[in-house]
Amino acid sequence: MNQFGDAIVYLNDPYNWTRPGGIIDLLIEHLAISAIAVLAAMAVALPVGVALGASGRGGGLIVGLSNVSRAVPTLALLTLFAVSPIGFGDPATTIALAVFAIPPILTNTFVGFRGVDADVREAARAMGMSGGQVIRRVDLPLAMPLVMTGVRTAAVQVVATAGLAALVGGGGLGQIINLGFGQQNYGEMIAGAVLVAGLALLTELSLVALAWAVTPGQKRFPWTSTRRSGVAVTPEPTAAGVPL
Amino acid sequence: MVLLEAVDQAPNPWFDPSYVIDNWSTILRYLGEHVRLTVLAVLLGTVIALPLAVLARRSRFLAGPVLALSTVVYTIPSLAMFAFIFPFTGLSSTTVLIGLVAYTLVILVRNFLAGLQGVPDDVREAARGMGYGPARLFVQVDLPLALPAFMAGLRIATVSTVALTTVGVLVGHGGLGQLIVGGFNANFYRAEIVTGTIGCVLLALLADLLLAGTERLLTPWARTVRA
Numbered sequence: 001m002n003q004f005g006d007a008i009v010y011l012n013d014p015y016n017w018t019r020p021g022g023i024i025d026l027l028i029e030h031l032a033i034s035a036i037a038v039l040a041a042m043a044v045a046l047p048v049g050v051a052l053g054a055s056g057r058g059g060g061l062i063v064g065l066s067n068v069s070r071a072v073p074t075l076a077l078l079t080l081f082a083v084s085p086i087g088f089g090d091p092a093t094t095i096a097l098a099v100f101a102i103p104p105i106l107t108n109t110f111v112g113f114r115g116v117d118a119d120v121r122e123a124a125r126a127m128g129m130s131g132g133q134v135i136r137r138v139d140l141p142l143a144m145p146l147v148m149t150g151v152r153t154a155a156v157q158v159v160a161t162a163g164l165a166a167l168v169g170g171g172g173l174g175q176i177i178n179l180g181f182g183q184q185n186y187g188e189m190i191a192g193a194v195l196v197a198g199l200a201l202l203t204e205l206s207l208v209a210l211a212w213a214v215t216p217g218q219k220r221f222p223w224t225s226t227r228r229s230g231v232a233v234t235p236e237p238t239a240a241g242v243p244l
Numbered sequence: 245m246v247l248l249e250a251v252d253q254a255p256n257p258w259f260d261p262s263y264v265i266d267n268w269s270t271i272l273r274y275l276g277e278h279v280r281l282t283v284l285a286v287l288l289g290t291v292i293a294l295p296l297a298v299l300a301r302r303s304r305f306l307a308g309p310v311l312a313l314s315t316v317v318y319t320i321p322s323l324a325m326f327a328f329i330f331p332f333t334g335l336s337s338t339t340v341l342i343g344l345v346a347y348t349l350v351i352l353v354r355n356f357l358a359g360l361q362g363v364p365d366d367v368r369e370a371a372r373g374m375g376y377g378p379a380r381l382f383v384q385v386d387l388p389l390a391l392p393a394f395m396a397g398l399r400i401a402t403v404s405t406v407a408l409t410t411v412g413v414l415v416g417h418g419g420l421g422q423l424i425v426g427g428f429n430a431n432f433y434r435a436e437i438v439t440g441t442i443g444c445v446l447l448a449l450l451a452d453l454l455l456a457g458t459e460r461l462l463t464p465w466a467r468t469v470r471a
Contacts, residue, residue, distance in 0.1 A: 067403075073411075073424070074407070075410045075421055076440065160322075166323075168425065177327050190327060193323070
């Protein structure tokens with residue numbers, strides 16, 4: 001395909017990377033939007049997930065939220081914030097992405113903290129740990145794999161979805177796809193797609209590595225499938241099963 | 245001056261019933277495309293995913309790559325996916341359909357495989373001992389036992405396909421997504437955007453309800469246990 005050759009030419013031109021508004025500028029914008037959105041979502045979802053999960057209440061609410069969020073198209077949410085009084089642009093994109101990043105983090109944190117063995121918790125309490133200590137030193141390490149799954153899912157979803165913002169006047173790498181399409185410069189469009197997809201894959205990989213680093217105990221990558229230990233493959237219990 | 249102010253403050257309500265009434269045929273047309281793309285994508289995904297899941301269960305060597313590949317496909321953003329497919333199929337709904345099938349396939353293979361792996365080995369052995377051939381074993385033992393996992397996969401795949409179809413606006417075949425981006429491009433016309441959004445959410449919930457009902461009908465034994 002000729003267009004794929006054009007894409008390689010486009011990506012090989014240093015000027016396309018370094019010019020103002022070029023790939024590097026858009027990449028930084030893309031990453032800044034994504035990082036702020038994920039951090040904001042974590043600030044909201046982690047405390048709520050910990051509180052609800054540790055007390056074991058609110059399961060129905062969280063399942064409902066997670067299901068409804070799956071039915072709302074990301075594109076719709078991005079557009080709705082873009083036409084709200086905030087106006088289209090990076091702030092609106094960031095807020096929309098943060099809203100979308102909440103369900104996966106919340107669900108996974110909730111499931112992780114709820115799943116902590118009550119006996120373990122009781123033993124910790126009997127050893128004289130305070131409520132806060134139990135959460136920090138017992139619940140958190142045990143729930144860590146799921147919490148990180150939630151953060152990873154949310155981050156990949158945000159990085160991937162940030163590309164859609166270009167359809168409704170937002171910034172980021174999606175602009176290259178949208179611009180290339182609009183100008184019928186399909187090489188540029190494919191180059192943009194390569195960049196967006198590559199960034200999403202890189203995000204996934206680096207967060208897998210981060211999860212590996214911060215998870216105590218037995219180290220396991222998600223792709224070293226559970227089959228080897230003889231356990232059946234279970235789909236992740238959350239919004240993780242949703243393409244971006 | 246007064247006139248200018250009036251123009252500046254032209255009402256832009258979030259929802260407008262008269263928009264829906266005036267544009268009913270357009271909305272129906274986009275809704276029709278949305279439903280068609282969703283149904284086709286889930287059907288094609290099922291047809292392809294089922295044999296893949298059966299193969300992956302049979303061989304441990306296949307299961308790993310199939311799951312790894314599905315993780316990679318998950319991670320590719322939909323906008324990029326459609327952009328990759330575009331050079332081959334152009335401005336047609338086929339471009340959107342291929343992308344959607346790829347995503348449903350990924351969800352369905354995982355859930356189908358999980359369902360098949362959940363069938364207890366003893367049960368299959370007992371059926372084989374009773375003289376069941378491979379085909380009969382699959383239809384009468386594997387399928388009913390894996391049905392809840394199958395249906396769960398179908399529901400997730402359907403709901404997320406409804407949401408994903410909107411991204412097809414890139415090539416002009418986004419179903420109700422056309423209303424969402426169309427409204428944005430028509431000077432931020434909120435009523436059109438909200439109508440498209442509500443349409444998508446209602447369609448997803450309706451599809452989910454239909455599949456949940458089908459599951460209840462197909463698994464009468466689960467119903468009696470619960471009651």
